[in-house]
Amino acid sequence: MKYSVGIIGHGNYPDGIKSAITLLSGSGDDITCFNLNEQTTHEQFKEDVTEFLNTNENVIIFADLTGGAPFQTIAQVILESAKENQYIISGISMNAIFDLYLKDSMDQLNKDNIEDQINHVIEVSVPMMQFLPNSKMMDGSGSNESSDEGCI
Secondary structure (H helix, E strand, O other): OOOEEEEEEEOOHHHHHHHHHHHHHOOOOOEEEEEEOOOOOHHHHHHHHHHHHHHOOOEEEEEOOOOOHHHHHHHHHHHHHOOOOEEEEEOOOHHHHHHHHHHHHOOOOOOOOHHHHHHHHHHHHHHHOOOOOHHHHHHOOOOOOOOOOOOO
């Protein structure tokens, strides 16, 4: 089962994420972006995402910010439609978006495993976030080490 993938967000965030996925995977034409920027009114944004959701049964939407205007708009539309197999994932990292996109591209997502796959990708993404303080970079103590010190 293939999912229609959409990316929503403020400014040109969706186009940037799509660009990165295309660079890394060699594909990305099947990703639909919805930029809420100075050229798009909230009304037009809602019309566009509503049309996307109404014309696609199986959907994964990646949103930049939980609680932001794009997230609120698409959540409202999905709740009102009451369709199954339409998911919003917000505040998610690039590596998680890329992972789920590849799984979908390889037909590894279906109605029986989609929620488990999403939860798994989110779970394994958290430890991948790293923090390297400037002091570690300046004194060289952060380079080529496998220590977890300074990591979140």
